[in-house]
Amino acid sequence: MLLRNGSVTDVDGSRVADVRVGADGTIAAVGPALAASPGEVEVDVTGRLVVPGGVDVHTHFHLPVGQVRVSDDFLSGTIAAAIGGTTTIVDYVTAYRGEDPLAALATWRRWAEPAVVDYGLHMTFTEAVPERVIADCVEAGVTSFKLYMAYPQLLQVDDDVILDVMRAATRHGGLVTLHCENGGAIEALRRQALAAGRTGVLEHAATRPAVLEAQAVTRAAALAEAADASVYLVHLSSAPALAAVREAAERGVDVLAETCPQYLYLDTQRLAGPDGESFVCTPPLRDPWHAEELWEGMARGTIHTVATDHCPFTVDDRRAGTHDRPGGWADFTEIPGGLPGVETRLGLVWEGVSAGRITVADWVRLCAEAPAREFGLWPAKGNLRPGADADVVVWDPAREQSLDADALHMHTDHSPYAGMHVHGWPELVLSRGRVVARDGRFVGEPATGRYRPRLPRSR
Ligand SMILES: [Zn+2]
Numbered sequence: 001m002l003l004r005n006g007s008v009t010d011v012d013g014s015r016v017a018d019v020r021v022g023a024d025g026t027i028a029a030v031g032p033a034l035a036a037s038p039g040e041v042e043v044d045v046t047g048r049l050v051v052p053g054g055v056d057v058h059t060h061f062h063l064p065v066g067q068v069r070v071s072d073d074f075l076s077g078t079i080a081a082a083i084g085g086t087t088t089i090v091d092y093v094t095a096y097r098g099e100d101p102l103a104a105l106a107t108w109r110r111w112a113e114p115a116v117v118d119y120g121l122h123m124t125f126t127e128a129v130p131e132r133v134i135a136d137c138v139e140a141g142v143t144s145f146k147l148y149m150a151y152p153q154l155l156q157v158d159d160d161v162i163l164d165v166m167r168a169a170t171r172h173g174g175l176v177t178l179h180c181e182n183g184g185a186i187e188a189l190r191r192q193a194l195a196a197g198r199t200g201v202l203e204h205a206a207t208r209p210a211v212l213e214a215q216a217v218t219r220a221a222a223l224a225e226a227a228d229a230s231v232y233l234v235h236l237s238s239a240p241a242l243a244a245v246r247e248a249a250e251r252g253v254d255v256l257a258e259t260c261p262q263y264l265y266l267d268t269q270r271l272a273g274p275d276g277e278s279f280v281c282t283p284p285l286r287d288p289w290h291a292e293e294l295w296e297g298m299a300r301g302t303i304h305t306v307a308t309d310h311c312p313f314t315v316d317d318r319r320a321g322t323h324d325r326p327g328g329w330a331d332f333t334e335i336p337g338g339l340p341g342v343e344t345r346l347g348l349v350w351e352g353v354s355a356g357r358i359t360v361a362d363w364v365r366l367c368a369e370a371p372a373r374e375f376g377l378w379p380a381k382g383n384l385r386p387g388a389d390a391d392v393v394v395w396d397p398a399r400e401q402s403l404d405a406d407a408l409h410m411h412t413d414h415s416p417y418a419g420m421h422v423h424g425w426p427e428l429v430l431s432r433g434r435v436v437a438r439d440g441r442f443v444g445e446p447a448t449g450r451y452r453p454r455l456p457r458s459r
Pocket of ligand 1: 058060309
């Protein structure tokens with residue numbers, strides 16, 4: 001296939017050029033006025049952008065959460081991803097306490113088989129692990145390790161475990177990703193709220209204040225500095241947390257930060273509405289001024305990636321809650337948390353380009369290039385150089401797309417962005433040279449995505 005005359009934008013800049021997709025599913029050539037080969041399909045993409053497929057390094061497909069399960073599996077989730085222009089996802093495996101991480105990895109590998117775009121996996125540890133396990137994961141292509149500073153009952157680990165895993169991961173070319181919130185302090189605030197009879201949805205945000213996110217970011221950066229390690233902070237949500245990242249980066253700590261579209265577009269007041277429970281996510285939605293700071297952090301490079309933390313539920317599952325109670329959840333601590341987003345990320349971040357907050361180059365870097373580089377998918381993913389996988393998005397900046405649930409393909413009946421339109425959407429999406437989405441419709445086949453072992457980092 002030859003994509004003619006598009007505005008090609010990737011790590012090598014922006015230029016009007018042709019892109020040749022080779023029969024082997026890689027980029028064969030990029031340049032002006034390429035001569036057509038016999039039998040080659042030529043597609044005129046004048047006036048559209050041609051960019052590397054999106055890389056979403058934070059998804060949760062198929063995940064059980066208490067008595068319910070997230071509503072997208074790897075098939076429906078990757079179909080939605082493809083339609084929205086994301087051609088690689090990296091999902092989080094969790095090894096719960098007492099579980100063998102490699103057995104958990106095998107479970108996720110099985111769940112992921114129906115995927116329609118390429119995928120990698122991160123590993124979440126919820127307790128101390130021997131260094132051999134980290135080496136085995138890296139050997140299996142799992143080169144990033146998530147640890148939680150929150151959720152003491154289920155997931156949280158102490159600083160000694162974080163520092164041990166940082167050291168061991170660094171020795172093996174791995175990267176630690178951290179959920180930064182002060183879990184102990186949050187537990188106290190939650191207990192106090194429940195004891196005072198404050199059980200409503202808004203308490204979810206009130207008991208997880210931004211200052212406790214910022215304090216955890218500072219602690220994470222200190223641990224990385226002491227371990228001589230890089231650290232990646234997932235779903236940064238607030239201005240104080242961003243300030244803590246900037247402060248650590250300025251003294252030379254290699255702190256990589258991710259944010260998500262929900263923190264750029266949605267605010268705490270959503271939790272007060274009639275469908276407030278459908279806006280529960282962690283960290284919680286903040287007041288609107290935080291989003292202004294996050295956009296600026298994206299433009300300045302303090303924030304490196306935009307991922308989604310895609311973790312959708314249906315309205316009924318949300319109401320039912322994580323505990324099996326007649327009538328559904330009894331208080332805010334029983335509402336399953338997480339939002340859909342894998343389909344809408346590129347469109348929502350593109351709105352920031354239209355608004356002049358970030359550049360086209362920033363959009364490509366935040367959504368494709370940087371996540372590919374930081375998570376060992378580069379140079380196969382995240383760029384359009386010859387030899388890279390032909391994961392290509394033809395982006396139509398003139399296409400208007402509704403973000404209502406029934407206009408999207410994620411397997412949920414609630415859209416946090418209902419009523420909103422974005423102005424820019426994929427016209428054509430290729431995964432390793434195969435057309436997987438065209439004009440907002442999935443046209444691929446199940447189980448054509450491949451597991452991508454990720455490369456160790458070199459320092
Ligand atoms: Zn997550």
